[in-house]
Amino acid sequence: MNAAKNKQDTYYESIIKNGFSRRDFMTFTAFMAAYMGYETSSIAQIANALKTTPRLPIIWEHYQECTCCSESFIRTDHPIAANIILDKVSLDYTLTLMAASGHQAEAAKKATMEKYKGEYILCVEGSVPLGEEGVFCCIAGKTALEQLKEAAAGAKAIIAWGSCASNGCVQSSKPNPTNATPIHKIITDKPIIRVPGCPPIGEVMAGVIVHVIAFGKLPELDRQGRPKAFYAKRVHDSCYRRPYFDAGLFVEEFDDENAKKGYCLYKVGCKGPVTYNSCGTMKWNNGVSYPIQSGHGCFGCSEDNFWDNGPIYERLTNVPGFGIEANADKVGMVAAGVVAGAAVGHAIASKMSKRKELKERIVSGKDLEKQVE
Amino acid sequence: MTTISHDFKRVFVWEAPVRLFHWINVLAILTLAATGIIIGNPPAIMSGAEATNQYWFGINRYIHFISAYILTFNMLYRMFWSYMGNKYANWKQFFPYNKKGIKNTLFVLKHHVLLQNEKVYDFRKNIIGHNPIAAISYSLLFILMLIQIFTGFGLYADNSTWFFPKLFAWVPSFLGGDMNTRLIHHITTWGFIIFTIIHVYLAMWHDWLEGRGEISSMFGGYKFIRKERLKKEEEKND
Structure with missing residues (x-):
């Protein structure tokens, strides 16, 4: 200067x-x-x-x-x-x-x-x-x-x-x-x-x-x-509740016993695993607390488009184009069900359409069975 | 339908590296899907034990990451083998790249998928290696695997110091954040589940309808083809 x-x-x-x-x-x-x-x-x-x-x-x-x-x-x-x-x-x-x-x-x-x-x-x-x-x-x-x-x-x-x-x-x-x-x-x-x-x-x-x-x-x-x-660090990787995550101890609902015990907020939508910030180490208000310490999951405020990233209190985000209530697993289950149904339908249709081919093979197989010593 | 020979010959189709790839891939995909679904929505295991004495969710993630490495290097090994192996393992098998390939694709589509009967049954049209439609589905699976590898290692990169996961560190920012990357990773898993349903069904279908050892070929490597078909191959080769 x-x-x-x-x-x-x-x-x-x-x-x-x-x-x-x-x-x-x-x-x-x-x-x-x-x-x-x-x-x-x-x-x-x-x-x-x-x-x-x-x-x-x-x-x-x-x-x-x-x-x-x-x-x-x-x-x-x-x-x-x-x-x-x-x-x-x-x-x-x-x-x-x-x-x-x-x-x-x-x-x-x-x-x-x-x-x-x-x-x-x-x-x-x-x-x-x-x-x-x-x-x-x-x-x-x-x-x-x-x-x-x-x-x-x-x-x-x-x-x-x-x-x-x-x-x-x-x-x-x-x-x-x-x-x-x-x-x-x-x-x-x-x-x-x-x-x-x-x-x-x-x-x-x-x-x-x-x-x-x-x-x-x-x-x-x-x-x-x-x-x-x-x-450079995920909130999740610097979170003091991380041992509960690794131990598989989760808050299921905000008013349950696990919430009182201070278990991991992963299942109630904590976005710590996908958010990069210093909240876990520096905390807020002179290091007094930060959202997770206060019992509320991180909602990823420092990530791009965090308002459009789906529900705050659920793990799974909605899949665009499948309505409001369709999360990835619901869409997946329906698709897998449709495919399994189609396979059953295909099997039945094969049995009917290819009956001649099948029959011929069964006949020749049985013929050969008779020739077995 | 003319009566055709049922004199079958045993032909070596799938070499050991191909079979090994297949079963390692099966195990890796099953493990990844199972552990992945648990990571996405962990079951509520209520336990009185202290967190210090438990690490099951950490172990679950650990298995997921190990399986991811196995899947990735297994895939690279298969790509290598597609240049080294026999003609059924060749990379050209995976795309209908010429007129014959397109003709075969349409044949399979018409007679196996849409279940039309041939006017005159032609055993020469029996396919020995991958049928073209199956081959396309394997190419799609390959793309699904690439998506999972890029998004998965992209999410993992931050936890790692090794260069290999770090190669994918750019992926989450490219896809607009970890949140979106995770969503893509999660949805793509369902692609594998759907692929598995179709793949297992069709393997059973071919075994049942054609009786040429479709399923056992992936264990022993041999398929059965009609004697007449063998002659034609010889003629062609001459």
Whole structure:
């Protein structure tokens, strides 16, 4: 970053100015390094980066969303993440949390976009409606699509917060009336970090931002553009109820004895086995709990199209095109029954149609039987 | 119908590697389907024992994964043998690739599936190796196996450190997530069940109606053909 152009405080200076001690700062740094899965030596690297790097300008856009991502972010378990990164230092523009409003807010955004062209990070919360020329979501007289394209043009990188921005979430589920579209399908010429989840875990969000600040580059991403540090493991494989799964002890219904004992929620539709997230290890609300710990199965909020992936409380999903109640096994059983019936029918028809051939063989067989010594 | 000879000759059709492939495949598919259905919908075994003393569901999955490896490498071995084996094991057997093949396919469709009788019974039309319709069904089974291998190892890749399952790690993201991959994997199992019903029925049907040792051929390797048919083969070869 250009230091001459940017005489603002470094992260560390802002943190100290805000009344935190150096100890708080180091605790925060250690937290973040641990969340990102780095070894202890990288704590110093992160601390150093936060001490020397001037603030990274961030524009935070809100489109079709419910603000749960912001809510999650401001509740990260170390206050520095929320106070410093989000509230006090970095955010040049965010509809929900900035003091300015109306023309002032738009002017602040414009100023940031011009001053830090090619340097700022664009965070996007929410999907973009493409239907009806985008009239379903307009901000400051422009459609979300225009806003996004304008903001993305000068961005260094884009972070797609939450399921809305990274896969469309509920508003893009069938029949998707507004044609809600995730960011990566609109902007194709910028690096995009997808941080799915409804919402993503606050510490994951902080971890992604701190990584970008501390190392000056994007975190390692998987095939779907998600940071590997947080989305490489299935919820199932890090679940504390996993021993019950391997032991074949399952909750059959939510109010049964097994549910009270805390058995595995696999049979009541837990989507942990098909969901990649950090819930099992980081948990939520300062590590207090997460859905499975509270007795409710994971419903796969960080997976693509999770709203269209069938019933939340059943293992089997419905098979498209076979009606509402037709799951894969019902369709399979009917098909196998039809085939077995057809085989019986075929056997009976063979007996009738091929009777001459059969008879001839039986006759010759019996003839030969007589010749046996 | 003219009276035809019932003088049968014993002909070696299925070589040992082909028979071995067949029975390993049978065991693998049965095991995979059974353990797979249990994984999809585990029975409610209520037990007073502590979870620490139990691992049956883990073992069930373990058997599923082992059988998957066996099925996969068995299939690769059969593909190799389709270049090495006799003409009945050859890869060309699995597609009606020329005029004769198409003619035979239509013949089987008309007389075996739709049960029409030949005006003049022609023993020369008895098929010795795979009949063309069966061969097509094996090609379809092969595709089903490929689907299961790709989706199954795709789902498994994340649990593994070996390179082989990792080769399929791209599959779930290609199919739109683990959820969808799992659904495809689950539905395809029913394809195997339906194939098995048809396959076993038709093997019995041929044994019953033609009396040429259709079923025992998969144990011993020999089928029986009419003496006259043998001559024709010789003439053709000359």
